[in-house]
Amino acid sequence: MASGGTALPRKAARTRGEGVQPSSRGTGTRARRLGRSSLRHNALPALGFLTPFLLLLLVFQYVPLVVMAKNSLYSFSLFNPDAGKFVGTDNFVRVFTDATALQSMLVTLLFTIGLLILVIPLSFLLAVYLNGKLAARALIRTMIFLPVVTSAVVVATLWTFLLNQSGLINSALGVLGIAPLGFLTDRNEALPALIVMSVWQQIGLAAVLFLGGLQSIPAELQEAAYTDGAGPVSRLRYLTIPLLSRTTLFVVVIMTVFALQAFAPAYIMTGGAPDGTTNLIIFQIYRTAFYLQQPGYASAMAVIVLIFALLVSLVQMRLLRTRWNY
């Protein structure tokens, strides 16, 4: 009843602006007369419209979630799924005692942090630049968005060759007199190289999101600050950046989820090498499930990734509720 009671005035308010008040009043009283029974009556057609979506969501999202939770407590192989053995929390204990799994989680965390540290300030600066009245804005926006629409496979393939010992980047560095670097084969350079590649890949999306945030700041605010004598730097520091905190959090979450899910770089470029320094967690899960044939153990790792992603989302929602608004 409560939902029906609040919905009616809202509907009336929405139609008022349309200049159809007489007729909307008529339907309003009719709907009120039908009241609660019409709400229940509505459930059937609504279900009809929603069923295909909900069914697919159930089969391909909720069922796998349950299957994953269950699998994480078993030890079995994909060749013979019925011969599973219940092992309780053994798989989880194993994740936290297995050096390879621990290293993989650490690598993924470093990859995420590295991406965030570089992509947030760089994409913000790009967005400020794109928000100005300078020439070639449209060209730049198109250009930085190219990698966003390019597949992760092609990006990884292209960068495998760019970073190769005899690739384009080493050749360009040669002009500056720098000897060829190993990049993907050097244990100190491989992960940073993948981070730089991911910045290249994601900066366009982050910049467009920041640009949307910038354009939603009322121009009067900027003008007011300007007439009050605030220079460009202090306007950025005390006005733009605080007002963009919601957008920033949002970009942080998008980029975090991207980094947690990264797979193609490890699969295509390095195979997790050298010495496991690029062994991203989704690649480790993939190898554990399909090569080592330990889907139970892989599921336990996936559960941990999932919980981490949910925590990030929850923190974001909490922060969004409490931070500045305008």
Next chain:
Amino acid sequence: MTAVTNHSRGRGRRPMIGWRLLSLVVVLVIVAVFLLPYLWMVSSGLKTQNDIFSDVAPFSWRAFVPVHGTLDNVVRLFTEKSIGRALVNSLIVAVIQVAGSLVVCSLAAYGLTRIKFKGRGVVFALILATFMLPAEALVVPMYSVVADLGLQDSLVAVALPWVASVFGLFLLKQSFEEIPTSLDEAARLDGAGHLRIFWSIILPNVKTALATLCLITFMFSWNAFLWPLIVVQTPEKQVVQVAIAQSVSAGELPDWGMTFAGAAVATVPLIVLFLFLQRFFVRGLATSGLR
């Protein structure tokens, strides 16, 4: 604070020229960083293995231009590597996914926005919750589900799990909500049912959102990698991204020219689409985030 103010007040000729110069440098750097790798990829796809290496080192403009261009790599891709088959497979998957999403998401968006019913909040929360899940972490149990349904190693299985796209639902929900409910009410007084209202009133008014959904879904489908890699085993059913990945995969010595050509062939269709319909892509990907 005062220093900053003084600086900005002196907006004479000189800072303008400095700003323009800086701007020019920024533009040049961005063009080099984002465009040159693509030029290198496409032009190397049109070169012999020898030319690729001799044009790269020492560094010269020849790296970005196919001076002695040859279609040899492209021809061999189609004759030896049957990339044509992979492209067709990717197209089939994309068509299933786009058509499926279009139907399923628009129906669901109608159910959520135009019909008031008990439990609407709960249904929406259940849908919203899955948006926070990193899909790639779920592929192992998803594979079990698909195997139990007897769908493994099929193109349908590559597309089907992504048809109920929460992103697509959000996109359409937003634009559905912009249509005034007075239109529905007027139609209902004329005796129109829900299907009629959905088809003749709502859908014609959200064409932009539907087009955006098509493009973004096509892009996601075309670019997908991990799921098709897991689900399809038969080489003849492989999609184009997997075909390319397997020609580079780590540890082997790839044929550079062929791999470049394959990457270019898989990318160029999407980039052409993007260049012509850029606004839809940018808007779609930006709203995909705005929950």
